[in-house]
Amino acid sequence: MIEAPTWEIWAVIAGLGFGSFALRYSFLGLIGGKELPDWVLRHLRYTAVAVLPGLVAPAVIWPAATQGEPDPARLAAAVVTFAAGYLSRNVMIAVIAGALTLYTGLWLTP
Amino acid sequence: MRETTRKAAFWTGVRHGAPFVFLLVPFGTLFGVVAAEAGLNLLEVMSFSIVVVAGAAQFTAVAMMQDAVPTVIVLITSLAVNLRMAMYSAALTPHLGAAPAWQRVFMAYFMVDQAFALSSVTFEERTEWSVGEKTAYYFGVIVPVAPCWYLATLAGALIGEAMPEALALDFALPIVFLALVAPALRTLAHIAAAATSIILALVFAWLPFSLGLLIAAIAAMVVGARVETWQEAQR
Numbered sequence: 216m217i218e219a220p221t222w223e224i225w226a227v228i229a230g231l232g233f234g235s236f237a238l239r240y241s242f243l244g245l246i247g248g249k250e251l252p253d254w255v256l257r258h259l260r261y262t263a264v265a266v267l268p269g270l271v272a273p274a275v276i277w278p279a280a281t282q283g284e285p286d287p288a289r290l291a292a293a294v295v296t297f298a299a300g301y302l303s304r305n306v307m308i309a310v311i312a313g314a315l316t317l318y319t320g321l322w323l324t325p
Numbered sequence: 326m327r328e329t330t331r332k333a334a335f336w337t338g339v340r341h342g343a344p345f346v347f348l349l350v351p352f353g354t355l356f357g358v359v360a361a362e363a364g365l366n367l368l369e370v371m372s373f374s375i376v377v378v379a380g381a382a383q384f385t386a387v388a389m390m391q392d393a394v395p396t397v398i399v400l401i402t403s404l405a406v407n408l409r410m411a412m413y414s415a416a417l418t419p420h421l422g423a424a425p426a427w428q429r430v431f432m433a434y435f436m437v438d439q440a441f442a443l444s445s446v447t448f449e450e451r452t453e454w455s456v457g458e459k460t461a462y463y464f465g466v467i468v469p470v471a472p473c474w475y476l477a478t479l480a481g482a483l484i485g486e487a488m489p490e491a492l493a494l495d496f497a498l499p500i501v502f503l504a505l506v507a508p509a510l511r512t513l514a515h516i517a518a519a520a521t522s523i524i525l526a527l528v529f530a531w532l533p534f535s536l537g538l539l540i541a542a543i544a545a546m547v548v549g550a551r552v553e554t555w556q557e558a559q560r
Contacts, residue, residue: 232376236428240433243417261549269541300507309504
């Protein structure tokens with residue numbers, strides 16, 4: 216249970232909302248239409264493939280749902296999702312293949 | 326002419342964003358359930374999803390408040406989870422920065438993982454698109470995504486009881502992100518960046534405040550850029 220007084224809850228909501236907006240607005244709002252230098256663009260091309268794999272890797276290896284114990288069903292689902300996505304170049308095919316693997320795996324492992 | 330291509334770009338965005346409903350409904354419902362069970366009232370739960378619009382940070386904040394962590398630490402940690410948004414903002418600036426200022430305010434408010442992931446991949450493919458078409462696409466993606474997040478939170482807060490664990494909803498996010506990244510690995514530089522990101526995120530997973538992810542992401546961007554430069558020199 217959250218025991219914090221009401222004003223603290225609202226302080227978290229307001230602070231997190233304002234801070235998140237500031238992070239999102241930062242470059243887009245302040246730099247706007249000005250040209251970014253070439254070396255910056257070269258790095259930004261890789262933001263998606265630099266952030267998303269790192270974001271999911273710990274969740275794949277140490278899932279919170281199993282208290283951080285590696286889980287064969289989740290590992291298999293991650294590998295199949297990745298392989299299906301890489302080979303088919305299609306996001307939906309990858310999601311469906313991954314979900315089917317996950318549920319099959321969970322059903323097979325007690 | 327311009328009008329019709331903008332409309333087409335908008336609907337392409339809606340179509341690309343629509344599958345995320347299957348992710349956001351369970352994820353948002355789960356947040357509503359967890360926050361309501363933690364003792365937040367309906368107004369507080371809804372304010373989280375409408376003011377913050379960032380699932381991972383919202384979950385982090387609620388979990389830490391339950392542990393009676395001081396407000397300042399709650400804010401720093403949850404905002405650290407959202408530091409990636411600054412990278413999203415930087416990455417989208419070359420594409421959307423020329424849009425009118427008032428549109429950029431709304432773009433910033435709605436800058437969620439899905440909007441960034443789809444836009445950054447699609448804008449790289451559709452190099453012929455103007456700022457107007459890119460803007461239309463971006464808001465097209467938002468149309469199914471954001472209302473879904475609010476309504477799912479509301480549903481969860483009203484249900485207020487545990488979701489069946491057998492659904493393994495904890496793994497919906499990893500699957501969706503992997504499905505997005507794998508097709509985007511078009512060059513050696515992309516593969517090198519992704520591999521760096523995974524390895525360093527695991528090596529530095531012990532660091533507090535999501536700092537490991539930050540280090541991994543910055544290093545991965547540098548590796549991607551270096552490999553690209555090196556490959557161009559080879560030609």
